[in-house]
Amino acid sequence: MTGATTPSADWEAVIGLETHVQLGTASKIFAPASTAFGDDPNTHIDPIVMGLPGTLPVLNRRVLEYAVKAALALNLHIARHSKFDRKQYFYPDLPKNYQISQYDEPIAEDGWIEVEVAEKGKDTYLKRIGIERLHMEEDAGKLVHAGSDRLAGSTHSLVDYNRAGVALAEIVSKPDLRTGREAAEYAAEIRRIMRYLGVSDGNMQEGSLRCDVNISVRRGPDAPFGTKVEIKNMNSFSAIQRACEYEIQRQIKAYESGEPVRQETRLWDEGKQLTKSMRSKEGSSDYRYFPEPDLGPIEVSDAQREGWRAQLPELPAARRHRYADQLGLSVYDARVLTDERPMADYFEAAVAAGGDPKGVANWITGDIAAHVNAERLTFAELPLQPAQLAEMVQLIDDGVISGKIAKEILPELLTAGGSPRSIVEARGLGMISDPAAITAIVDELLAAHPEEVAAFRGGKTKLQGFFVGQLMKRTGGKADPKLSNRILNERLTASDPG
Secondary structure (H helix, E strand, O other), X not given: XXXXXOOOOOOEEEEEEEEEEEOOOOEOOOOOXXXXXXXXXXXXXXXXXXXXXXXOOXXXXXXXXXXXXXXXXXXXXXXXXXXXXXEEOOOOOOOOOEEEXXXXXXXXXXXXXXXXXXXXXXXXXXXXXXEEEEEEEEOOXXXXXXXXXXXXXXXXXXXXXXXXXXXXXXXXXXXOXXXXXXXXXXXXXXXXXXXXXXXXXXXXXXXXXXXXXXXXXXXXXXXXXXXXXXXEEEOXXXXXXXXXXHHHHHHHHHHHOOOOOOXXXXXXXXXXXXXXXXXXXXXXXXXXOEEOOXXXXXXXXXXXXXXXXXXXXXXXXXXXXXXXXXXXXXXXXXXXXXXXXHHHHHHHHHHHOOOOHHHHHHHHHHHHHHHHHHHOOOHHHOOOOXXXXXXXXXXXXXXXXXXXXXXXXXXXXXXXXXXXXXXXXXXXXXXXXXXXXXXXXXXXXXXXXXXHHHHHHXXXXXXXXXXXXXXXXXXXXXXXXXXXXXXXXXXXXXXXXO
């Protein structure tokens, strides 16, 4: 049962996600220790992080700002009054033996986002996914299981507290997702929004964004919810989709064979493409929440909330709709361009400089994106400025150069920048657009290939491609393609090419 299959027709999956977003602050949520990633273990800790006697936490102001901005972008209602709570959590990676989180009075509740879902073999559709809440909390440390024993497995564990106390925003969806694809698209849109806001880098490889999937199945949309199973710490969108698809089938098979489905926490085994039981699932009572006595309540005024709202950028969904509705781009192009804010900003700057939107989009999503990925650059680091790309697109649209010539000069532009028009003029790369000049070259070409001319007139019309290739070879690719094809067709179909 390792393949991704579709649930039986009379079964429906019910899926919700808990998404943990690391907020991109320089220091931790309640302490001045650094949040830098990749340094030696246990080098970013201090007495507050370790919970030593006599220490008191102080809320990082930037954490509150980022959390409220994230909540506003998710259409959540910001609470005027919220508080922190202690969540009892007896694990070696949490030095205080409790986590400071928010329980019954979170910073924001009751929102939604819209996602575009492209299921295999189906048309793309829009779906609104409800969001239950967003709350702030501190992260735990990291356990590294080491050593090996043939019978017992790991013989000891190491703990790194660098991550302990890092600020998280936990975003809890409503159980509105029905397929693994929807779950993956929802998680991707959450990350996209966080990156647009600049509140998180969303780097899943570094753990900056992690998802827990809650999933159950039921017989049809009107049936009560089934037993919920949690899949912990999903760190890629493809894994979210495949884990959901596997777990849906596992639960259906269990119910149909009369086996119980237990409320538990499971892990996704990427190598074996299956979920494995980890532990029984705790309930909220197991955590014994109570109000955090060392932190006062959080008050967000109307003026503060609206001030932060005014700083929000245009979000991915709004850009996608605008690109399709106002700029005439395809749904696919709009989606690709808006996936990362720097790419969308680059595109908009090129269009503002006079570039045709479709032409600009084609170059950005094709050759330019390939170069950026291969060289591990950002669009902001490209030597080719948006206005220079617009100039190149305009040269093509005006018939000054062909797309082939543009591809020839693009590598230089990508590595050194500069004016495309200046390069074209300096090297004499402009297209031959004089009908008389092209006609003369065509007549020479036809006279040099009488057998191919006769074959064409005998019905082998695909030979026109041969003549186009020969014409481009003779002109170094500078002949106007449309004009060349027209003149070639006229001379080839004429009774006497001379």
